[in-house]
Every structure is written in C-alpha cells, then in structure tokens.
Amino acid sequence: MKKKMTIKEIARELDVSISTVSKAMSNSSEISQDTIDKVQAFAKLYNYKPNNIALSLKNKKTKNIAVLIPEIVHHFFTMIISGIEHKANELGYNVIVCLSNESFDKEVINMETMANGSIDGFLLSLSKDTLLKKDFHHLREVINQGMPLVMFDRTTDEIYCDKVIIDDARASYNAIQHLIYSGCQRIALITTEDYISIGKLRTQGYVNALYDAGIPLDEDLIVKIDKDDELENKIKDLFDNQQFDAVFGVNELYAVVAMREAHNRGFKIPQEMSFIGFSDGILSKYAYPTLTTVIQHGFEMGEKAAKMLIDRLEKGDDDSSYRTEVIKTSILQRESTKPI
C-alpha cells in the first residue's frame, strides 16, 4: 500500500519549498523551467494527485452538488438523474444522491447534513409529505445561507428560486386533444389527489381540453388515486359503473393498469377504447399493446436543472433574477390510440 503523495512530501524529497512545488505544478512563470520539469517528473513518477478536500477547504468550493429526490425507483427520476449526472460531469461536478422517500423529515435531515460544506448547491424535487405539509422552512434556510437551490418537477410557488418544470397542464391538454381528434368522446381521467401539484395541473389540462372541445365535464369519469394499492380497485369500480371510450392516466402505471383491465374485459384497443399515459417509461414501451404516451424528456430536464445550478454557482449572479424553465413535452403515438 503506497503512501499518499502530498506536496509536502515532494518538497522534502526534492529539497525545495512547498510553495515552489505548488507553483511548479501549475507551470507558474515564477519558477524556472528546470525546477518545473524536475517537480512535474517527480510528481508523475509517484502519481501525485492534489487532495480534493484540501482544495475544497481552501477554495470554499467542493465541486459537488446534491440532488434530493423523493424516490429513485422511477423511470422519470432515473432519467433526470442521468441528465443531471451527465451535465454535471461535463462541467466538472460530482453528484451526491439523496432520497427523501417522500418523507418531510428525511428531506429536512438530508438538507441539513448536506448544507454544512459538503456541497455547493442543491437540486431538489419535493416529497409528497412536504407538499402536503406546505412547510418549506428548510428551503428558506438553505437559500438564506446563500446556497443556490434549483427545484425541478415537483416545485412550489412559495419559494423563490430557479425552477425547471414540465408544463403539465399543457401536456395533459395536448393528450386529451389527441384523444378527441382521434374520435374519442367520453374520456376517463385517472389522476392523483390534488395536493400533488402535478396531479392537479394535469387534471386542469384535462378539464380545459374538454371545455375547449365543447365536451361536457363528467366528474364521475375522474378517478383520484392516493395510494398505489387502491389503484386496481378504483379502476375496476370505474369500469363497473361508467361507460367511456378513452382513458388518460397521469402516469404510465395508471394507464397500463387501466389498459389491462380493459383487455381483461374484452375491449378492443384502440378500436373500442384508447389509452394515453404520461412519462415514457419501460412500461409504456413494452405494454401490450404498446402505450401512446406523453414524453416528458426527463434527461433533458436533468441536464437543464444541473446547468442552471452550475451557472449560478459559477457566474454568481445573486441578483435574484430567478428563472423558471419549462420543458416541452411531446406525444409518442404507439398502438394504444387510433391514428389521427
């Protein structure tokens, strides 16, 4: 086990001062070419690499950013992380991943343990719990300490900071419009409870699209899911009690499970019943039939969020000109809807 080389070691071995070594390593013009060569050769030989922690302490920069998300076992979030990691690496940053598991407490703890010098900035998507509690003091605290924070996907209006979001209302509007154009009239909606901003916005898009198309809104066609374990039963209820010719699910799971129920009940898809999901995951891609879906471009969202954070870190424009970037969605037509 080789001992770790430090500048100090090199200085001692080469019988020069610490400062000389440091400057030689950075090709400073203060140092003679002879010395530079000597030092760099020695450093290379012994595989010297500057200690990152020492650099961080000196520069007050860690080149680390934290991304705090509710869950990692979700295609959309992993795409976002991929995007973040990709962009961050490109710009010389490392990514520390923290999971809140949808818990307010864990979100707070994670932010506190990270905010003591370990990282330069935060990338955050709020937990359900936090959204419910509407308690954002931990975000305020971090921002007050001067640590940049960029929120993505699950955000709140109560905090002023950079944000990257999907235009959920529009995306959902487009999906419904797509169904209507393809000839559907009675469109069921499977969504989340309203405290998830995403569910609320997507519901709104649904409502607006129906309105603009002159189709009356039927509340009985809207199913709100709180916990995933009630999903199947609520969908069965829907099929038992209502008639409809299309289903829009605010995520791919909802759509796929509904599609399966339709399949079991002998509906022809998409001739008798059409389906659109949200978020282009593996489920949509390999469902039977394959699911038409709203693509959220998670990778791009991650890249953009990372870029916004790092820009703020490096440009340091604290002039609170916070921006909110909207990631466009698109519809990927597959087998579960009729061609327009």
Add this chain to the structure above:
Amino acid sequence: MKKKMTIKEIARELDVSISTVSKAMSNSSEISQDTIDKVQAFAKLYNYKPNNIALSLKNKKTKNIAVLIPEIVHHFFTMIISGIEHKANELGYNVIVCLSNESFDKEVINMETMANGSIDGFLLSLSKDTLLKKDFHHLREVINQGMPLVMFDRTTDEIYCDKVIIDDARASYNAIQHLIYSGCQRIALITTEDYISIGKLRTQGYVNALYDAGIPLDEDLIVKIDKDDELENKIKDLFDNQQFDAVFGVNELYAVVAMREAHNRGFKIPQEMSFIGFSDGILSKYAYPTLTTVIQHGFEMGEKAAKMLIDRLEKGDDDSSYRTEVIKTSILQRESTKPI
C-alpha cells in the same frame, strides 16, 4: 444572506479561545459548565454547524462513499442504490453516484476523480466494456492506495476484494427446475453474450438443470443477445424456426418481449407456453400476463454491499480476509407459469 458561523467567530464574540469553543461544543470535561452553556447557547442561536470539509481534512475521512454503476435506468440497479443509500445513511454516510454508461474509459476517469480524497471507499459494478477488455488496472491502483473497494453484481475473479453477488447459476437452475416441475420439456433460453459473467452463469444453470432432469440440451433453443436492438428479431427467428413450451429470459425485458411475441402468435400463456424472467422489475409486475420471475433482492444486495464497505472503513481490518457474500434469490410465481 447570513454569514456562515465558524468556531473562530464564536470565539471572538464570546472572548474565549478557539480551543475552548471546540471543547465546549463537545462537552469536554476540561471546560466549566458555565462556559459550556454560554458557548452552546450562542452556537444554537446563530445556528452554528461544524464545517464538514474542515472535519474531513482533519480526520482524513469524508463520510462519503462512491457507487459506480454502469447504468441507472434499470430497476435492479435502482433497487441496489436504494439499498446502499438506506444503509449508508443509517450509518452516517453519504452516497455519491457515478455512472460509467458501460464504458471502460468513463469508469477509469470516475475512479480517478473520486480517489483523490473525495470519498472513503468504492462500491462498484463493472461496465460491459471493462468486462470485455479485462483491464482492471484502475481497480488495482485504488486498492493499492489503501482505499476499500466492494464489488457487487458484475464482478471479476481477477481482483481480490469484498464482493456481493447473486448466485446466478443456482438462481437460473432453480428457475429451469421450476419450469420442468410445472411440466415443460422444451425450454428456450434467451441470454446475453458470454463475456457478461451474468449471462454466462445463468446459461450454465440452465444447462445443468436440463442435464440433471435428463433433458437433452438443444443449442438451437439458446438465443444470445448482444445489443438490445437485435432482441426482437432474434426472438422472431426463434419462434419461426423452433418449437418449445417455455422460455427463460435472463432479464425481465427478454422474457416480456418473448411473451409478447408468443401472445401475438396466439399461444395461450401459460397453458401452451410458460415464461420466467429474471429480476423483479416493474415490467414483470405489470406485464400481461404478469410474469413469474426470479427475484434478486437488489435492495438487500445494496444494503449488504454498503455494510461490508463501511465495516471495513470503520474496523479497518486490512488483513485481506476478503469475503464474498451471496444473496439468495427466490422465485415469485405469477401468471406466466403453470402452478407446480
């Protein structure tokens, strides 16, 4: 924006020495209760938190561990990460996620940038590229520097270190046995090329199970996939040219795609044809019909790997008594196989 509180600040404000503050914060017996109270009250008031970087430098410990994986957009890997994160957090460590994207070069670069003080140890699953090249110098280097390394899932025999693996051969043996017990005789195998140790081992389990059951091996029933984009065609070829009553896929995607092809060709599942996949992802769960699958317990694997690494970090038993832990698999019977 509040200025960051440091020990130095507190010392100055309270007109005591730096050492006194430090000791007071840790309730040292050297300091009078009066002073302790005074210091702690002040610290709390100004929300003092010790700077992690300074601590890292002093202690030569960062309380960070890196996990380097080939891909994050995979259910199995996200489960592993969840497990790692969970255990690491429990033990007071943060997790830095690095992605190699199956590239040897990125794996090397990631390890080098991490190994300069940023982390205390590595959790690693090898990239395909590295497995192909069989070049492990970067691992040796890291180990030589005295940095603990725990490999999981995709490992190599050429490197001595702690490992956590699935007993792939046995898992696959069990799956095939399951099919045989349920009455299947001609079982197709959809696997990866042999350089992926996982594909190789699972193939071996398949071979052994057939042998032990006295079923002759038919090489034509084995399909090897290299790139995912050739998957569908190779499966179609299989259906075109061979007859069989069961399919075992070495991951869930292979099994699901094959099942879909069977579905399209009108086979009754599982009566006429059975399917088993590997790794209990979302695809298996929501496939139609739901897919019987070998559960790998990724979360547990992550937890165990994290624990092994942290144990080594804290106990510091460098006596090279490297262990290899084997995570047991189990079979989750769903709709795609006949009950035994």
Add this chain to the structure above:
DNA sequence: AGAGGCTGCGAAAACGTTTTAGTGTTGAGA
C-alpha cells in the same frame, strides 16, 4: 510555607493546498 494536584483555559500544531508578500542573488545601467 512549600509541594503537589486540580481546574479551567489558551497556544500551537496538524490536515494539504494556494497565494501573498517577501528575500537573496545576479546582472545591467549610471
């Protein structure tokens, strides 16, 4: 009253680096 032992605190080193502000030697110009 002197020796010894607590008590409560401070000075300084150490972790590994960069950077600012010198310092000594050399050579050239006056």
Add this chain to the structure above:
DNA sequence: TCTCAACACTAAAACGTTTTCGCAGCCTCT
C-alpha cells in the same frame, strides 16, 4: 561602485477543525 530590476525561490497566512501540551491560579496537605 552604487542602485535597481529581474529572477527564482521561500515563509507564512489562510481555509475550519481537533487535539496535545502547557500554564496559570488556587486549594489542600503536611
């Protein structure tokens, strides 16, 4: 020969901690 600049290098501070050692002052024994 004196001065000044250029050159090549070094000393020391700084980043924020912890920890070892030392040192007063006071008390208690004998």
